[in-house]
Amino acid sequence: MLTEAAVRLNEMADRIGSSVHAEAGVLSIDLSAVIANYRFVQMKAPAARIGAVVKADAYGLGARTIAPALAGAGCRDFFVAHLAEALELVPGLPESARLYVLNGLAPGMEGLCAQAGIFPVLNTLEQARHWQRQAAEIGQKLPAVLQLDTGMSRLGLGMNDLETLLRQPGFLDWVDLRVVMSHLACADMPDAPANADQARRFAEMAIRVPGAQRSLANSAAAMGMSDHADGLVRPGLVLYGIDPLPGPTKGLRPAIALSARVIQIRTVPAGVGVGYDHDYVTPSPRRLATLSVGYADGWPRALGGKGAVWLNGVSLPLVGRVSMDTCTADVTEISAESIEPGDMVELIGQHQSVSDLATLLDTAPHAVLTGLGKRFERRFTGQAQ
Numbered sequence: 001m002l003t004e005a006a007v008r009l010n011e012m013a014d015r016i017g018s019s020v021h022a023e024a025g026v027l028s029i030d031l032s033a034v035i036a037n038y039r040f041v042q043m044k045a046p047a048a049r050i051g052a053v054v055k056a057d058a059y060g061l062g063a064r065t066i067a068p069a070l071a072g073a074g075c076r077d078f079f080v081a082h083l084a085e086a087l088e089l090v091p092g093l094p095e096s097a098r099l100y101v102l103n104g105l106a107p108g109m110e111g112l113c114a115q116a117g118i119f120p121v122l123n124t125l126e127q128a129r130h131w132q133r134q135a136a137e138i139g140q141k142l143p144a145v146l147q148l149d150t151g152m153s154r155l156g157l158g159m160n161d162l163e164t165l166l167r168q169p170g171f172l173d174w175v176d177l178r179v180v181m182s183h184l185a186c187a188d189m190p191d192a193p194a195n196a197d198q199a200r201r202f203a204e205m206a207i208r209v210p211g212a213q214r215s216l217a218n219s220a221a222a223m224g225m226s227d228h229a230d231g232l233v234r235p236g237l238v239l240y241g242i243d244p245l246p247g248p249t250k251g252l253r254p255a256i257a258l259s260a261r262v263i264q265i266r267t268v269p270a271g272v273g274v275g276y277d278h279d280y281v282t283p284s285p286r287r288l289a290t291l292s293v294g295y296a297d298g299w300p301r302a303l304g305g306k307g308a309v310w311l312n313g314v315s316l317p318l319v320g321r322v323s324m325d326t327c328t329a330d331v332t333e334i335s336a337e338s339i340e341p342g343d344m345v346e347l348i349g350q351h352q353s354v355s356d357l358a359t360l361l362d363t364a365p366h367a368v369l370t371g372l373g374k375r376f377e378r379r380f381t382g383q384a385q
Contacts, residue, residue, distance in 0.1 A: 024297050024325075024375035025260035026344065029061050029240075032382030033255035035073045037239050040251050041222050045229035048217070051077030053236030055085060055102065060298075060370045061240060061256065062378045068092045070239075079234055083109050086118045100145055100179075103155070110134035114142055119178065121145040123155040128165055128175070135174035145179040146209060150201040151194060152185040162205055179232055180205070180212045187220035188244055195221075199228055220244035242354050242365045256369075258348035258376065260293035260309070262341050265331065274328055275320025280305060287332045289316070289339060293347065294325040298371035302361055303327070310346040311339060 042050050052075050058066040067078055067089050078093070079100045080086045086099040093099070100119045104127040113120055114134055122128045122144050135142040146165075149156035157165060165171060182202045186192035199216065206214050214231035219238035222229045224245050237244050241255035267287050274280045274288065291309065295301040304321040309329050316329040331339055348354055358365040 022377040023261065024292050024373070025258060025347065025377075026379055027061070027372060027376040028257045028259075028379045028381055029066070030253075030255045030257075030382040031066070031069045031380055033241055033253040034066060034069060034239055035383075036253045037241055037255065038070055038073055038075060038235070040253075041219075041233065041235045041238060043251075044226065045217070045222055045233050048230050048233045049077065049213070050233050050235065051075065051079060051100075052239060053079045053218075053234055054089070055079060055081040055236075056370050057085075059236065059240060059366065060372050062380070063089060064092055065378075065380055071097055077232060077234075079236075083113055083118065083120075087112075087116060090116055090118075102147075104147075105130070114138065114140075119143050119145055121147050121155075121181070122175075123147045123157070125157070125161055125165060128171065129168070132168070132171050132174045136170070141174055141176050143176045143178045145181055145215075146177050146212070148180060148182045148202060148205045150182040150198040150205065152183055152198070154183070156182060159201075159205060162208060166208060177209055177212045179215050180209045181215035181232075181234075184216065184218065184221055184225075184228070187218055187225065188246070190220075190224035190245070195225060195228075218244075223249050237365060237369075240369065242369070244365075254349075254353070256348060256354070257346070257350075258372065259344040260291045260299075260347055262289050262339060262343045262345065263292050263326065264290045264341055265336075265339065266290075273320075275304070276323065277321065280320040285332075286319075286330055287336065288319070289329045289331045289345075291327050291329060291345060292325070294323045294327055296324045297373040297375050298368075299327060299347065300357075300361055300368075300371070303357075307357075307360065308352070310349070310351040311343070313351065315351070316345065 052070045054063040054067045057063045071093050076096055077098050079102055081103050083101050086101055098119055100121055102121050104123045105113055105120045110130050131144055147156035149158050184195055184198055186194045202216055217229040217233045219235045222233050222235055241253050243249045268282055270282050270284045272282045293299045301322045303318055307318040308315045314334050316331050318327055319330045320328045354365045354368050357368050
């Protein structure tokens with residue numbers, strides 16, 4: 001039984017509501033923009049069936065909200081990395097939805113996957129044999145996707161393994177290969193020779209699985225390689241308004257914004273060290289704002305001394321090291337009246353995109369987005385339809 005103090009704390013938390021979760025900052029996701037970007041991919045690949053990659057909790061944005069919104073827009077094919085991710089999404093999706101587990105199944109998970117009606121992606125001969133055994137045990141032909149390694153050397157069967165599998169006694173009697181897929185290693189560089197090489201290998205291998213739909217294109221291929229954007233297309237990053245190609249793609253709508261709270265503002269004289277190890281020493285009297293965001297929130301430590309945040313269209317440089325829970329911005333160039341504790345500054349948004357941060361950090365936009373921590377409150381805006 002709860003103590004009286006615990007009851008009072010619960011009641012207080014209910015009254016405060018979501019404001020507690022916004023202490024670090026707010027990650028806003030515009031569902032109408034997500035749907036618009038899904039429609040944009042449909043326009044770019046009109047002959048294809050368009051799915052959605054919602055692995056890693058929809059790149060950290062909230063798959064249990066985003067996947068049903070996409071389903072409402074007509075999407076029926078959803079890709080995750082692990083079976084646990086798929087199981088979380090089943091209750092919120094229509095019965096006609098298809099969930100695919102890209103990493104395949106860990107041994108022993110075949111029964112749970114079959115019972116839930118989820119499609120495993122078969123990446124190895126062992127995974128294929130286990131799935132065949134599961135089908136035979138329950139006396140029911142089971143659907144699956146077959147991944148082919150066409151040159152990325154990451155997941156999937158090469159040509160020799162494919163021939164071995166297709167000769168495996170009873171395999172095609174018990175396993176219904178709905179889709180054959182592969183993944184392009186250089187899709188973000190549409191003119192790279194490797195793309196043509198992989199597409200050729202894919203065609204040579206996929207023809208050995210007649211009747212299965214083909215799936216080769218991800219976000220980048222859908223945007224920049226229309227010749228390969230057929231069959232079942234698997235957009236991920238582009239749904240969230242992030243261009244997968246080096247140049248801007250006209251027609252994409254930004255879908256996310258990130259802001260953090262100002263905790264404290266102080267004025268310091270010249271010669272004062274700021275943050276751990278005093279990597280930054282003030283060259284003159286400065287006004288500094290401490291922000292409630294740090295590397296524990298996915299605001300990378302490497303941004304210290306070279307990143308920036310924004311307030312009312314003004315860039316505020318980060319000075320000193322990014323700490324676990326805080327970082328410091330120099331606000332000397334804006335008036336004292338224009339910023340105060342409790343204000344929210346832009347981390348990602350109109351003036352600084354995920355791609356901008358990725359370029360600054362020499363990393364991938366995916367790494368920036370999926371790294372954003374759980375302490376940010378996720379707020380969904382816009383209409384899902």
